Amino acid sequence: MSAMLKINNLSATVAEKPILKGLSLSINAGEIHAIMGPNGAGKSTLGYVLGGRPGYEVTGGSVEFNGDDLLALAPHERAALGLFLGFQYPVEIPGVSFVQFLRESANAQRGARGEAPLSGGEFLKLAREKAALLKMDMEMLKRPVNVGFSGGEKKRAEMVQMGILDPRLAILDETDSGLDIDALRIVGDGINAIMRRPDKAVLLITHYQRLLDYVKPDFVHVLADGRIVKTGGPELAHQLEEQGYEAVA
Amino acid sequence: MTVAALPTRKDEAFRYADLAALAGVWPVAREEITIAAGVSQALSVVLEGGGAIARHLIITLEAGASYDLRVLNAEASFGRLAIDARLGEGAQFTLGAAQLGAGAQVLEIVTEVTHLAPGASSRQVIRSVLAGESTGTYLGKVAVARGAGGTDSEQSVRAMLLDRTATANAKPELEIYADDVKCAHGCAVGELDAGALFYLASRGLPPGEAKKLMLQAFIAEAFTGAPEEERLQALALDRLGALV
């Protein structure tokens, strides 16, 4: 079986500062991977580099996504191939409504894949369904993107977007931070409902075991100083929580 | 009637104008508009055609009159709209304008709003989106005459530069000779937020579409509440498509 995502010896700089320093990681369809690691280790940078954020410059290595050279593509093209990035800090965009932007985004993706666009009615039905899955009031999606949303509401809205866009690989950057106890369970259940399928995969970036209680990972990696320094099973997350990075990695 | 001499760069109101283009349409006719006491009216001005256009509106609002003026300045190689508004007691004046420029377009709106009597209000919202080597200018003077207490005026002026080669000039100006007046003005020039553009692109929106969405939101306020809001937004959106 060939990997869905194959990161090979990836190096990247931000503002000319080396952040990723030869990172390798393979993810197969059907798997859930968790990445943990100290603040500033480069976890979000990895997500941004995979998403294609301007300013994050790849200086070495390669990334294949279902056989395609991911790094050669623009961000919207990566999305059309089925990559989704859940942001650690979702961006507020005044004046642009969620429904308008998500419908245009979904249809741009569908167009790129040669699928017919969703009508306004079809899109609203889909959005309503995913909002309900995440127990989010549909009215919130009629508001400008993330504007005035609480930290937890933003994270929940990220998952609604994931549900609507139905990606093949989701990279979720600290989706659990900012969530209250009930929301954590709702989001965990949502991730499982949307992504736990044999043809999909998830890369969870997190600092805490608690999300992993709901979304059980197949592999746990420790990212430190721009590299994966240790890989294990779910038990590694428990061990890290008890003993810290210094002792374990 | 003598024809006024062609202005020069020294005339403050023509400081950023394309004087060569202006010469071709000089002199500019004064278009007088008077709104009778207590009457409400609205007008949309869309400066059409790719050549040089200069217009000069002189608007007189009698006591209690209200006037809602919206402007789309997007097509002309040199497009200039000068507006003098004189407000009587309790009159209300609204100006919402969008200037959308690309290439070497020179677009300008020059206003002089005079509050002549007590209790009048004026609100100006100017949004410019400038690409290429285009120039967008807003020169706006609000004058409050002696005795025009209770004046309420606002100028909100924002420009978005899509390229480093584009230029925005903005000069809101106040001249106040009365007490108890409220005059607010804000002025900002910026660029599209790169983080927001990446966020939109990460969901699958192509960059041009992402910019268009954000620019549509940026200029929306200029047309909000206008009787012809939908038509103006649609015309502007068309033009934005060509800019991004």
Ligand SMILES: Nc1ncnc2c1ncn2[C@@H]1O[C@H](COP(=O)(O)OP(=O)(O)OP(=O)(O)O)[C@@H](O)[C@H]1O
């Ligand atoms: N624009 C930037 N300019 C300079 N340095 C940057 C920039 N963006 C990120 N960095 C640096 O890159 C390093 C990695 O940041 P990153 O956000 O990837 O860390 P992280 O592992 O996600 O941390 P956290 O757990 O706190 O979210 C940090 O040292 C950060 O200061």
Ligand SMILES: [Mg+2]
């Ligand atoms: Mg981070």
